[in-house]
Amino acid sequence: MKPFLVRLDAYLTQLTQQGKSPHTLDAYRRDLIELANMLPENQQPTRNDVVRVLKQLSQRGQHPRSLARKLTSWRQYAEYLVHLGELSSNPIAHIKAPKPPERLPKAIDREQINQMIDQDIPQSDDVLAIRDHAMIELFYGSGLRLAELHALNVDDVLLDAGWVMVSGKGKRQRQVPLTRPSIAAIDAYLSTRYAVDGELALFTSRHGTRLCTRQIAKRLEIWSQNNQANQHISPHMLRHSYASHLLQASRDVRAVQELLGHQNLSTTQIYAKLDFDHLAQVYDDTHPRAKRKK
Known part of the structure; x- marks a missing residue:
């Protein structure tokens, strides 16, 4: 033996x-x-x-x-x-396990997500639906993380300039462009937003306080069910879809890296296989929702 x-x-x-x-x-x-x-x-x-x-x-x-x-x-x-006492020391003690590849959610079909958002423009008297529509436009239109959207304050959104100021991982700040549909949706929401005195949050609950991340994820789940999505849609899935669709269209991985707030280029490259021979202007010409009219 x-x-x-x-x-x-x-x-x-x-x-x-x-x-x-x-x-x-x-x-x-x-x-x-x-x-x-x-x-x-x-x-x-x-x-x-x-x-x-x-x-x-x-x-x-x-x-x-x-x-x-x-x-x-x-x-x-x-x-x-x-x-x-068979071994003097453990030779395996400090060997690290191989790191498994990062598992990403499957990107939602571009036509499917656009159709779902376009068909779900809420009525003017449905305050919660107006808020949820603005959140979903911002998730997919600007590729924000759940924690980033949760942390947004009203002053972070510059509708006239078409930008949102985002505080990402490690408290790194970045400017992310807003699509025209996002601007329209946020503008409609701000006219109905309710907040208690001193509340700075962009997205608030019916009680006027900042929505927590769990509430935001739950509202997205309800939205996807109401729109008969054929798969579970999470905030990260919308971010992944944003990144994949934008990379497929623009092929400019470094520009998309900045939009996503990734510190390392390799993190951005996992979203799509790119053809680096073709570079294009990233945002206004390529974003799947950038050309849609208000």
């Missing part, structure tokens, strides 16, 4: 006594045997050995989440061997 597996049965017995399920025990056994079979003959693993095995498994196409699970199994067993 390979030196690394000498205590395997005793280890699995201990896990059984701890109440681990048979499925979990089978997974631990498979992961540990797999590692042992890829180690040099008759040797306990070194850190370099484990790193090499991880690379080999990654090259065979194993998903980062699977590799992270295996690494956890190996680390815990190695710690058990250290406790028994």
Whole structure:
């Protein structure tokens, strides 16, 4: 038996006594045997050995989440061997799991989202619907994060200039252009906005206080249900759709990076595969809602 597996049965017995399920025990056994079979003959693993095995498994196409699970199994067993004196130290203790690719929501079809917004222009006496319409236009029209929209104050919106001042991650400030539909929707909302004395928030509840992020997300969920959306629509999905549609049209990743408030260019590039041979003016000529008339 390979030196690394000498205590395997005793280890699995201990896990059984701890109440681990048979499925979990089978997974631990498979992961540990797999590692042992890829180690040099008759040797306990070194850190370099484990790193090499991880690379080999990654090259065979194993998903980062699977590799992270295996690494956890190996680390815990190695710690058990250290406790028994079989290993002087845990060679796996400080090895970081491979980072899984960021999962992004699927972008909403451009025609679908435009049709939903256009068909949902509220009546003048529906105050909450007017507010929600302005929020949705701003989410999709300017690609704001949920926390950014929540933090907006009335003075941050410059309708005449066509800009909104946004405080992003790390309190970094940026100017983001407003589309004509966003300007019209916010203007209509401001004439109905109710706020208690001293409340600076742009978007307020029926009680006149700043809407919290949970309320904003809930109102978007209700809006998507009322418009019979065929998928769950979240604030991040609208932001992702904004980024994807704008990148597909403009192909100017650096300009879109600034609009989104991304510190690193690589964060913006994950939204779309770009053809860098073609660059275009980004906003007025390409935004999917910029050319729509008021």
